[in-house]
Amino acid sequence: MSRTITVEGMSCGHCEQSVTEALEGVDGVERATADRESDSATVEGDADPDALVSAVTEAGYDASA
Numbered sequence: 001m002s003r004t005i006t007v008e009g010m011s012c013g014h015c016e017q018s019v020t021e022a023l024e025g026v027d028g029v030e031r032a033t034a035d036r037e038s039d040s041a042t043v044e045g046d047a048d049p050d051a052l053v054s055a056v057t058e059a060g061y062d063a064s065a
Contacts, residue, residue: 010036
C-alpha cells in the first residue's frame with residue numbers, strides 16, 4: 001500500500017533525507033521518499049498513519065496524513 005503525507009518545512013536535500021530516515025524507522029514502512037518541492041513524502045507499506053506523522057514531527061517538521 002502506498003500513502004502520501006504532507007510534510008512542511010523541508011528546504012534542502014538534508015531535510016528530505018532526515019524525513020526519509022524518520023519514516024523508514026516506523027514499523028511497517030518498506031520504503032519512504034520525501035520531496036521538498038511538493039511538500040510531501042510517499043511511504044510504501046502498512047504503517048499506521050499516526051505513527052508516520054509522529055515520526056516526522058519528532059524529526060522537526062510539520063506533517064499531516
